[in-house]
Amino acid sequence: MHENLERYLKEISHYLAVKQGADEILAEIRSHILEKAEGESGGVTAESLDRTIAGYGRPRDVAAKYMDGDEIISPTFRKYLFRYTAMLFAIHFVLTVLAVSFRVSIVAIPFFFIPKMSAFWAIPYIFMALVYDFGVVALILYLVTQRKGEVRLPWFGIRLARPGESGLKKPKRAVLAMLIAFFGVFLYILLRYHTLFFYTVNGSRPESFLNPAASVFFSILFLAAFACDIIGYWIRFLFNTAWVTLVQNTIVLLILWIVWNSPIKPEYRTVPGVDLRLVGGGLVLFFIIVNVFRFLRSLVHVTREMSLP
Amino acid sequence: MDVEFGSFETELNRGFLQVLVLVALERKMYGYGMIKLFEQTGYAVEENTLYPLLRRLEKNGWIKSEWDVGEDRPKKYYIITNGGASVRERALAIWTGQSEILNKMKEANRHA
Numbered sequence: 451m452h453e454n455l456e457r458y459l460k461e462i463s464h465y466l467a468v469k470q471g472a473d474e475i476l477a478e479i480r481s482h483i484l485e486k487a488e489g490e491s492g493g494v495t496a497e498s499l500d501r502t503i504a505g506y507g508r509p510r511d512v513a514a515k516y517m518d519g520d521e522i523i524s525p526t527f528r529k530y531l532f533r534y535t536a537m538l539f540a541i542h543f544v545l546t547v548l549a550v551s552f553r554v555s556i557v558a559i560p561f562f563f564i565p566k567m568s569a570f571w572a573i574p575y576i577f578m579a580l581v582y583d584f585g586v587v588a589l590i591l592y593l594v595t596q597r598k599g600e601v602r603l604p605w606f607g608i609r610l611a612r613p614g615e616s617g618l619k620k621p622k623r624a625v626l627a628m629l630i631a632f633f634g635v636f637l638y639i640l641l642r643y644h645t646l647f648f649y650t651v652n653g654s655r656p657e658s659f660l661n662p663a664a665s666v667f668f669s670i671l672f673l674a675a676f677a678c679d680i681i682g683y684w685i686r687f688l689f690n691t692a693w694v695t696l697v698q699n700t701i702v703l704l705i706l707w708i709v710w711n712s713p714i715k716p717e718y719r720t721v722p723g724v725d726l727r728l729v730g731g732g733l734v735l736f737f738i739i740v741n742v743f744r745f746l747r748s749l750v751h752v753t754r755e756m757s758l759p
Numbered sequence: 760m761d762v763e764f765g766s767f768e769t770e771l772n773r774g775f776l777q778v779l780v781l782v783a784l785e786r787k788m789y790g791y792g793m794i795k796l797f798e799q800t801g802y803a804v805e806e807n808t809l810y811p812l813l814r815r816l817e818k819n820g821w822i823k824s825e826w827d828v829g830e831d832r833p834k835k836y837y838i839i840t841n842g843g844a845s846v847r848e849r850a851l852a853i854w855t856g857q858s859e860i861l862n863k864m865k866e867a868n869r870h871a
Contacts, residue, residue, distance in 0.1 A: 471814070474835075475810070475814070477833065477835075478790065478810055478835050479810065481791075481832055481833055481834055481835065482790055482791050482806060482810070484832055485791045485832060485834075486791060486806075489791075505806075506806060506807055507805075507807045511807070512807045515807055515808060515811040516811045516814065518811065518815075
């Protein structure tokens with residue numbers, strides 16, 4: 451019994467995922483190493499075995515050579531793995547937004563179980579959902595790969611990107627200048643009138659829809675989301691990657707999330723007869739839908755970037 | 760450059776080694792004996808490459824094996840099958856054809 455040799459073979463066996471004949475493979479390697487150690491060193495000793503084992507190669511590499519062409523997931527499914535995960539996660543994300551917004555549980559066994567939860571718990575949940583979605587897609591692609599036969603998986607493409615491109619457009623200076631100009635105007639209005647949500651009657655001084663505290667609160671959140679967009683756009687002049695847009699859109703969605711979850715109390719109202727919950731809620735919902743679409747688009751761009759060589 | 764050539768050499772050797780093994784196994788041999796024989800002819804083969812290759816050839820039915828447990832140490836002996844002999848002849852014909860093509864190409868370049 452040669453402990454170092456048996457230890458080496460045992461380690462190979464951990465990596466050796468062949469359907470049959472693993473014991474025979476190990477027996478053949480054992481026989482080879484013993485004979486070589488004896489033939490080249492004049493006897494089988496712990497030292498001669500160590501030298502021979504070192505020459506034979508790392509256990510993982512040795513095992514890998516027996517599994518050549520036996521992939522867990524075919525490399526040809528790499529783009530599918532990221533595309534499908536992004537799509538599943540997008541559905542998961544939208545359903546989570548709905549579950550939190552309407553305070554309900556959503557179940558679609560075995561793909562989704564979104565419990566009733568607060569916005570706070572939705573943040574860790576959504577990260578867990580991403581890992582789960584990746585696992586589900588990997589499992590499906592694993593089963594398809596192991597089936598060996600010809601399987602044509604559907605390909606959901608929004609628009610074909612040119613070879614070597616993710617589809618993310620180059621930022622333009624004129625657009626950045628326009629965004630900054632708008633930001634300046636909004637900031638000026640906020641500083642001057644302490645609100646961005648106002649009305650005027652026959653050119654009179656603007657009056658806010660909301661009371662002063664609520665006006666400043668929601669106006670600042672609106673400006674923060676807008677600033678985030680501008681900063682993201684500016685960073686893309688330095689690093690034009692879809693990851694920037696993904697982070698930018700995630701932050702904007704988080705801000706909209708805060709707005710959506712801030713209760714609009716009746717005392718905020720300054721204009722009689724206006725249903726603030728309906729008008730404000732509708733406006734925020736519109737921004738959320740637009741930004742969920744932008745978020746999904748940035749996910750598509752990220753997956754394209756990841757699948758580029 | 761060396762790394763790239765190493766990969767290129769591996770690709771070239773992959774097919775060659777299969778043919779070489781099919782030729783060598785005209786008579787019964789075991790893995791370590793084959794490696795020593797190849798070394799004597801000037802061809803070095805990595806041991807952890809040869810055994811997986813022998814397994815693949817056996818899976819294809821081109822060679823067969825049996826364990827000899829009569830000696831001090833059990834050894835797995837291999838020999839070519841009839842199917843393997845047929846594959847070997849076809850492979851050698853391809854090899855010869857490719858060699859002739861290369862020679863013709865070199866000749867053409869010399870006169871160009």
